Amino acid sequence: GAGVSQSPSNKVTEKGKDVELRCDPISGHTALYWYRQSLGQGLEFLIYFQGNSAPDKSGLPSDRFSAERTGGSVSTLTIQRTQQEDSAVYLCASSLRAGITDTQYFGPGTRLTVL
């Protein structure tokens, strides 16, 4: 079946602009995760959704970052007033449930470059 998809695959923006990154999880997966992969920081957790609610937002780097999920499916990660340090690959993952044995399946990522 179809895997996790993300759009756009690449995004170049100017400092100070807002960007929206989209994630389509695997159909039927209730849990959705956002991670960020950047040089020097490795892979870091940003936020997690169970259904449409986000029980844990502790990984969001600043209040410029927000995310939502509607209909228990598609999620959007929004970065306001982008800064150069936001440049990274943003990865989305989904799992059938949020149980400890549930495997997270990742999308191809969105490479964000802030000039």
Add this chain to the structure above:
Amino acid sequence: AQSVAQPEDQVNVAEGNPLTVKCTYSVSGNPYLFWYVQYPNRGLQFLLKYITGDNLVKGSYGFEAEFNKSQTSFHLKKPSALVSDSALYFCAVRDRDGNTGFQKLVFGTGTRLLVSP
């Protein structure tokens, strides 16, 4: 908090030789461990996981990993490397928040595997 360490930034191996990519973990309670692979300009692909049971876990593409509780290790192995195995490999551990029950993956820093022809 749970953590994993990948002590090698890069591993070089000749095609046809066995490969090992090292991972050690630090957890309280039972460890739930994962290996993922990332090919250039691609997302992470799941290889295998250890939850409980046999210490030798078999996964995708001929990879396997050995869980060793006494050495707190979960090394990734393959008997015969292929050039196409060249990629970035991540070890991860499931970290569970005691209050919310929420679980996320905590990743190692990654090991680049280069398989030469």
